[in-house]
Amino acid sequence: MTKRRHELSDAQWDMIKTLFPKYRTGRPACHSNRQMFNAMLWISKTGAPWRDLPEYYGPWKSVYTRMSRWTDSGLLEQIFQALNDEPDLENLHMDATIVSAHQHSAGAKKGGQIVKQTKLATVVVASRPRSTP
Numbered sequence: 001m002t003k004r005r006h007e008l009s010d011a012q013w014d015m016i017k018t019l020f021p022k023y024r025t026g027r028p029a030c031h032s033n034r035q036m037f038n039a040m041l042w043i044s045k046t047g048a049p050w051r052d053l054p055e056y057y058g059p060w061k062s063v064y065t066r067m068s069r070w071t072d073s074g075l076l077e078q079i080f081q082a083l084n085d086e087p088d089l090e091n092l093h094m095d096a097t098i099v100s101a102h103q104h105s106a107g108a109k110k111g112g113q114i115v116k117q118t119k120l121a122t123v124v125v126a127s128r129p130r131s132t133p
Contacts, residue, residue, distance in 0.1 A: 004038075006042045007038040007042070008034070008038060013034055015082055015083065016082050016083060017033070019082060020033040021075070030062075031062065035057060036057075036062070040067050040076075042054070042057065043063070050063070
């Protein structure tokens with residue numbers, strides 16, 4: 001299986017594949033547990049609506065139903081705990097962005113009174129007119 005963005009690696013899948021329940025009696029599932037779990041990861045990482053799930057993951061309703069069942073049974077929590085034991089730090093991001101402000105941008109209170117100092121006295125001037133009342 002080719003690994004797409006937001007999907008588990010083979011090593012990660014090997015860690016959790018034994019946690020999934022065996023098939024019940026009746027018709028076997030059309031989509032594998034791995035495919036369903038990768039679909040759930042895609043939804044959670046992209047933040048897209050369920051109906052925007054790509055077709056290669058299967059019907060969105062099937063993924064939603066299986067996710068609801070796994071959440072109610074506590075399986076998803078077990079899976080994430082198992083994956084959390086050995087983090088691969090794949091999604092760790094370091095950012096050294098510096099936002100510089102102009103030297104005159106600090107200190108003045110917006111909409112406050114303007115104070116002018118002269119040699120003789122300190123004069124308080126009315127605040128500047130505002131565009132909105």
